[in-house]
Amino acid sequence: MKQIKIDENVFYVGTNDRKKSLFENNWPLPFGVSYNSYLVADKHTALIDTLEYGSKSDYFDTINALLDGRPLDYLIINHLEPDHSSMIGEVMNRYPQVKVVGSRQCQRLLTSYYSVPEEQVVEIKDEDILDLGTHKLSFVMIPWVHWPETMVTYDTTAKIAFTCDAFGSFGTLDGAIFDDETDSSKYEDEMRRYYSNIVGKYSVNVQKAFEKLKDVEIGTICPSHGLIWRSNPQKVLSLYNKWCNWQSEDGVVIVYASMYGNTEKMADYVARVLAEEGVRQIRIFDVSKTHPSFILSEIWKYKGLILGTCAYNGEMHPQMGLLCSELHISAPKNKIVALFGSSTWNGAGGKALTAFAQQEGFETIAECVQISGKAEDGKFAQLEEMAKLFASKMK
Ligand code: FEO
Numbered sequence: 001m002k003q004i005k006i007d008e009n010v011f012y013v014g015t016n017d018r019k020k021s022l023f024e025n026n027w028p029l030p031f032g033v034s035y036n037s038y039l040v041a042d043k044h045t046a047l048i049d050t051l052e053y054g055s056k057s058d059y060f061d062t063i064n065a066l067l068d069g070r071p072l073d074y075l076i077i078n079h080l081e082p083d084h085s086s087m088i089g090e091v092m093n094r095y096p097q098v099k100v101v102g103s104r105q106c107q108r109l110l111t112s113y114y115s116v117p118e119e120q121v122v123e124i125k126d127e128d129i130l131d132l133g134t135h136k137l138s139f140v141m142i143p144w145v146h147w148p149e150t151m152v153t154y155d156t157t158a159k160i161a162f163t164c165d166a167f168g169s170f171g172t173l174d175g176a177i178f179d180d181e182t183d184s185s186k187y188e189d190e191m192r193r194y195y196s197n198i199v200g201k202y203s204v205n206v207q208k209a210f211e212k213l214k215d216v217e218i219g220t221i222c223p224s225h226g227l228i229w230r231s232n233p234q235k236v237l238s239l240y241n242k243w244c245n246w247q248s249e250d251g252v253v254i255v256y257a258s259m260y261g262n263t264e265k266m267a268d269y270v271a272r273v274l275a276e277e278g279v280r281q282i283r284i285f286d287v288s289k290t291h292p293s294f295i296l297s298e299i300w301k302y303k304g305l306i307l308g309t310c311a312y313n314g315e316m317h318p319q320m321g322l323l324c325s326e327l328h329i330s331a332p333k334n335k336i337v338a339l340f341g342s343s344t345w346n347g348a349g350g351k352a353l354t355a356f357a358q359q360e361g362f363e364t365i366a367e368c369v370q371i372s373g374k375a376e377d378g379k380f381a382q383l384e385e386m387a388k389l390f391a392s393k394m395k
Contacts, residue, residue: 001062004177006220006228007158009135011039011066013047014224015056016172023083023170027197027293031190032172035083036224038162040155041066043133046074046101048153048162049224050087059087060094071095074122074130076137077102078164079150080109084224088114101130103141105149129156140216142166142209146202152213159219166209167236169226170194180231187227188239193297194225195243200300200330206244243300246333250394251281252304255295257288257317257349262342262375263310269380270306270340270387277391279304288319292326300332304394305362308340311349316341316356320349324356331360336393338386339368342375365393 004012014036023029035055038048045067051059063072072095077085080102091098092114101122102110110116124130130137140152145166153162169191176182199206221229221236229236254271258264264286271282281302285295299305307324309316316324337357341350350368357364369386371379 001058003066006038006222006230007155007160009040009042010155010158010160011041012177012222012228013037013039013059013062013066014173015051015059016174017052017055018172024198027170027193028291029170031170033170034173034225036222036226036228037084038222039063039066040132040135040137041068041070042135044073044131045070046076046130046132046137047072047091048076049078049084049164050075050091052083053086053090060090072098074098074132075100076130076153076162077106077110077149078153078162079147079224080106080113081147081165082113084164085113088116092116103139103149103151105143106151109149140212142205142212144202144205145209146199146205152209154216159217160222161213161216161218161220162222164224165199166206166223167221167226167229167240168194168223171226173227177228178231179227179229179235182227184227184229184232184235189297191226191236191239192243192300193293195240196296196300196330196332197293200243200296200332203244203246203331206240210241210244248303248334249281249301250279251283251302252279252306252390252394253295253298253302254282254284254306254308255287255320255323256284256308257310257320258286258342259310259312259317262371262373263308263340265375266340266342266371266383267306267308269375269383270308270390273384273387274391277388279391279394287317287323292323295323296326296330299327299335300330303334303336304390305335306338306340306390307353309349309353310342311344311347314348316349316352320353328360335362336390337362337364338366338390339364340383340386341368341370343370343372347372365389
């Protein structure tokens with residue numbers, strides 16, 4: 001394979017994964033994912049993060065070609081989740097003298113996953129310098145983005161921030177590795193899906209990371225998934241800044257769970273009224289058809305959220321329950337929220353949705369609107385009123 005050079009003696013040695021169906025065995029990967037690993041082959045040499053085990057058969061051939069007979073001196077671990085660390089054992093086997101560099105938390109977790117001799121572990125802290133020759137690396141601890149040991153490695157010479165999961169994205173790197181080699185906007189949906197699915201819960205910690213990095217001059221961002229941002233790092237910084245502060249766009253996501261079409265009719269009715277009232281971005285999802293991963297991403301994108309469910313065994317529909325569970329974890333904020341449901345006996349679905357909204361601290365614009373039995377003409381007045389109120393709140 002061709003050498004992929006980021007700066008003098010700094011190289012991309014990552015790979016794409018087009019085989020895996022579910023990231024973390026939970027999140028669909030229709031466009032795959034990349035695992036980015038980096039090598040600094042200076043007077044001293046350092047590998048920054050590894051790969052998911054078995055994802056690149058010629059990983060060490062690539063590294064050895066760049067090392068050109070020299071040993072690997074350091075393995076820097078920004079983050080220990082196995083999609084980046086599960087090659088550590090192989091690295092230790094091939095370069096037995098390598099020093100493993102990480103945060104204090106990393107040290108603790110490292111030995112619970114891998115067998116690394118204590119004397120080869122180097123604990124670093126904020127602002128420590130690892131001098132590789134021309135390239136001098138410093139470190140910024142950004143705990144809980146999204147594991148406790150997370151840190152950024154910063155090349156003070158080349159102004160490169162190796163940020164691991166932060167500023168990452170789903171989606172493989174199809175030829176283009178750098179943001180200026182493709183239309184980077186085509187990654188935006190997959191970036192937001194990655195953020196909302198993986199990092200969103202930790203938005204306060206992302207805000208703290210921004211605060212710690214605010215005086216760092218960043219020329220290039222090298223994350224562990226997705227594009228390298230060398231021409232316009234401000235683009236990914238500004239997107240992450242928007243998402244971690246729960247800023248969203250004008251528009252409404254309507255999600256429904258429907259067994260026999262009545263709750264679906266209510267969703268369509270609400271959407272039609274919203275459109276008549278001037279709302280221009282409306283997305284409707286059948287929660288039983290679209291995986292919560294994608295719905296969550298749209299919910300992070302838009303300001304309005306309307307949830308509707310039928311009743312099911314005295315609860316909300318189980319697929320709506322799954323979405324609510326993911327919403328509880330991801331915890332998007334600053335939403336305008338409304339609820340609806342269809343009932344047969346006592347409206348248990350709508351009641352369960354109401355309890356969920358209260359538990360999450362969502363302020364709903366009105367009480368949950370329920371239609372009993374068939375959703376048909378003559379029963380939509382209350383739903384219309386709710387939709388009109390919702391549209392007015394959106395303005
Ligand atoms: Fe890409 Fe948190 O691992």
